[in-house]
Amino acid sequence: MADAPNQTQPSADGPAWRANLGRWAAIVGVHVALVLAWQFGVRMTSLPAFVLPAPTDILATLSKTSYAWWDNTLVSTIEILGGYALAVVFGVALALVFSWSRILTLAVFPLLVTLNMIPKVALGPLVIVWFSYGIRTNMLITFSLCFFPVLLTTLRGLREVEPDLLDLVKSLKGSRWKMFRYIQLPGSLPYIFSGMKVAAILAVAGAVVGEFIASDRGLAYLMIQVQASLDTPAMFMAVLILTFIGVALYLAVLGLELLFVPRDARK
Structure with a gap:
């Protein structure tokens, strides 16, 4: 059976767009995780601010x-x-x-x-x-x-x-x-x-x-x-x-x- 005329074809840019979005999300996520680990690590160890500030x-x-x-x-x-x-x-x-x-x-x-x-x-x-x-x-x-x-x-x-x-x-x-x-x-x-x-x-x-x-x-x-x-x-x-x-x-x-x-x- 022939495809319906209004059937949409998958966009080739879709996977590439999702891959770029996932890449940037991973980059941002790693940076946020590092900042959070830094913040809680300093508070938990009570390091003085002149050594390592939060x-x-x-x-x-x-x-x-x-x-x-x-x-x-x-x-x-x-x-x-x-x-x-x-x-x-x-x-x-x-x-x-x-x-x-x-x-x-x-x-x-x-x-x-x-x-x-x-x-x-x-x-x-x-x-x-x-x-x-x-x-x-x-x-x-x-x-x-x-x-x-x-x-x-x-x-x-x-x-x-x-x-x-x-x-x-x-x-x-x-x-x-x-x-x-x-x-x-x-x-x-x-x-x-x-x-x-x-x-x-x-x-x-x-x-x-x-x-x-x-x-x-x-x-x-x-x-x-x-x-x-x-x-x-x-x-x-x-x-x-x-x-x-x-x-x-x-x-x-x-x-x-x-x-x-x-x-x-x-x-």
């Missing part, structure tokens, strides 16, 4: 205006996002220049590799001597940590483009910009986003290093100030906010990757 004690610090949470969070966020954005822009741009000039790559790229091997913490005092304190200096330190991963992965992606396609554009008298826009950029997007995800993880570390070395604002600066009084709940809160900023940046990059890169091409 999550409720950490959240209570948000109500204290003396910590200036909003201002310090804003400063750290600007340093993280500013340094990260500069690293993405300059990393992609320089990788494009290297893909156009083999001589420049042979001359400059090994120097960049050597400079990247220098510990950024060791460079911190020198950067402060050269550029003084402030948000711009910490953005520069963040940039130094994020730049090379973006450059390296983007350069690899640009080199993975089919040479025949590039030769075709050249034969049609296409400009380098059109070659990049229509051929190189779409083919290298998975590699660019791979570098951006690595850089997103490093961006928070860059801002923290800058604020630890010398700063008068920011969440890491606040951690140093409250450390002298063993205010562990405030230190934990600063770490949690920095973690949230990093996770938000990473999720934003993932969202852009889902938007611009086909599923089969994602790295």
Whole structure:
């Protein structure tokens, strides 16, 4: 017997949607379970707050205006996002220049590799001597940590483009910009986003290093100030906010990757 005309066919997206929902539910569940175990474990063992505060004690610090949470969070966020954005822009741009000039790559790229091997913490005092304190200096330190991963992965992606396609554009008298826009950029997007995800993880570390070395604002600066009084709940809160900023940046990059890169091409 033939199927009825109004019979609905099962959607192929249904199982995938349920699998994603179950995955996110498991992730949230694990985090909630950890927080609950932390809360009850601290209360049951009666650990002092300066050793390990309970999550409720950490959240209570948000109500204290003396910590200036909003201002310090804003400063750290600007340093993280500013340094990260500069690293993405300059990393992609320089990788494009290297893909156009083999001589420049042979001359400059090994120097960049050597400079990247220098510990950024060791460079911190020198950067402060050269550029003084402030948000711009910490953005520069963040940039130094994020730049090379973006450059390296983007350069690899640009080199993975089919040479025949590039030769075709050249034969049609296409400009380098059109070659990049229509051929190189779409083919290298998975590699660019791979570098951006690595850089997103490093961006928070860059801002923290800058604020630890010398700063008068920011969440890491606040951690140093409250450390002298063993205010562990405030230190934990600063770490949690920095973690949230990093996770938000990473999720934003993932969202852009889902938007611009086909599923089969994602790295």
